[in-house]
Amino acid sequence: MSSSMSEAVVAGADGPTLASLPLPDHFSAAVVHARDVDMFQQVSDKDVRKSLSVDMIPMPELAPDEALVAVMASAINYNTVWSAMFEPVPTFQFLEQMGRAGGWEARHHLPYHVLGSDASGVVVRTGSSVRKWKVGDRVVVAPAYVDEQDPDTHRDGMLGDGQKAWGFETNFGALAHYAVVRASQLMPKPALLTWEEAAANPLCASTAYRMLVSDRGAQMKQGDVVLIWGATGGLGSYAVQLVRNGGGIPVGVVSSEEKAAVLRSLGCEAVINRSEIEDGDPTMLEQPKGWKRLGGAIRKAVGEDPHIVFEHVGRRTFAASVFVARRGGTVVTCGSSTGYDHTYDNRYLWMRLKRIIGSHGANLHEQCEVNRLFSLGHLVPALSTTYPLAEVGAATRSVQTNEHVGKVGVLCLAPRPGLGVTDPQARAKVGEDRLRLFQRAEHDAA
Template structure:
């Protein structure tokens, strides 16, 4: 049964009414538990449906620089899959590290971890030092949790030693009815989007922006050919849009004709179906003959080799990425979903003057820039499907097994899809067809 505060949020109550209602003592949240850390020992298939559960958890106390969000919707990112697999390390190690620092961070060291690194919702409480936000504001949450008292944070939020991924390296994440965030994570919700459409963007869209557009990334130019692995996945879907918006030429790699159709609807004209390259041999792209075959397909599609390779797959594609980038080209990487240990032929790196850039998340300025693009309708949500919070295990499993396209959303307090749009005219101008490119 929902609390009176939750019911008021869903009904669209204003700030004064929300502030007058009491906080619930407990709320629903997707969690993993410390007692289950060894559940997958000796198992080949670490099925996250066995470790993710939805429980009633106590409401945490709010620090002065924090806000409490009534979460209307969230989404599944691969870091939630890692958390639920307890790999590469159990995330309880991160929570223990926070606990050892004492103060407000001690709250995070609990025997359960509330997961989720995306959220859209309504502010229902603010700490005493929060200035720019008030109860009742509609927001999305940046996943970059930074230490504002670290000098490196002021050079670049992602360089600070205390930087963490909210909901992965911290507790009280977004796959819940309520979430705790720092004020420095808050951004205005794009008014033309529904709650679930707004929730799926922050982590993946901003990560792709930093990799391609940000001054610390590949610094894509007009006319650059950009090879995008997993071009209809959570990251790739935004990468393709950013390349198109910036006057670049995306070459999207997918593994099915259905996904190729999605890219065509986005306006990506150069699409390579990986299954046709592999021709029944999934390991081909891990060998030189496969790299050469793919390189030939890229040149057939756009007439030249890539200036930039957008890399996040890791072990299975990284050697190909280093090979495929043109002389003087750039490989920019933000992850390794198929494995962290990369083996590649270094001759193609040093003798052809290529460079590898490591990229992680996005700082608050980059997050703000991406959120503006989304609010303007220049980037569309990669939402393909939504699940209810009680189905979070199935939602995460679809991402774990790569059954999904784009992003998988999760309805938290929102009882149904389509709620939360406060600019229907702007939405109509952009068009439902454009907003539903990834819907399946």
């Protein structure tokens, strides 16, 4: 942290002070390199610690509709794992496409890719056309990078042809001391949260919100039974909270008794241990016998089949999800962490009038609705553990190997955890035990 700008941000300097200071020429960032895209060919364990590094990179120019954010904290998402594994395609293909578009997009086409799609921090520069944000504002960053000149963006930000996942399909992402964002990605940081707690939420919480609550998703209603795969992971932990808050009945699927205990502490009384269904066979849930076992376990837990299945695991679970949804029920999916090629019995879809809804990220309105819930204390961060930026490889590896619960945070400019709270009264009202639920769970598991 050699630059006076970085030191001033950490010290809490006001906007005019930050505006008067020069930007550093270079800064630390977690990157993958184009020269390494073939490093995992014919390697069974694609250990992301080997591909991720923290390098000094030059400060990029700022477009008129962008802001430069001094990143206090970030978090690991599964898209960081994909990027570091160079799967399903190397993300340099996305950067090359941006380069071909020309103009300001050309900056992104570089031989290195700065990763990361979650951030909290301080605005230190704004482009000439930015109106609603100023230097010194404390912000969190929404990961949806949209083209405001695309007509479909005005129908729904996620439908525009130019929509991208920031820090995955764009460069200059969150796992760095500084990040370049569009002004349309900015939201006010919840004042009751620490930097690392605030950074853990935007991508996963908003994705879960769109899947379950938004009129573009499953439109969950009171009393709905919702099966949630990976219920103590980044997506699942927010899904459990949203279902409970909305009067639904969450049925959480986890992989161990330790994670089951975390889930119960969240208030999810119906818990299914996947290992008991699989009984030593990791392909069990891809077989009709496994589907029926799962359906029986759900009925035993809550007495009926799920109205909604919250799906993001993919190949290993998708057939089971289609099977167990009740007649007229909905499977809503936002990803496929175990593989994109899904095989399921279509009879259970068409003959029982079920629906599959594809969901991706969240538009800015949905993001802001979720951000408000955190500011009110109606949702709590799923942050379980925090690493320094220098150990970003280990942080990403923990997500790659599913060793974590909730979200894994990364401190960038913030020198230690626990900083950034500006409304201690609101924090006290929610309670430290509740806000640190996942951090305590990680400590207890250790």
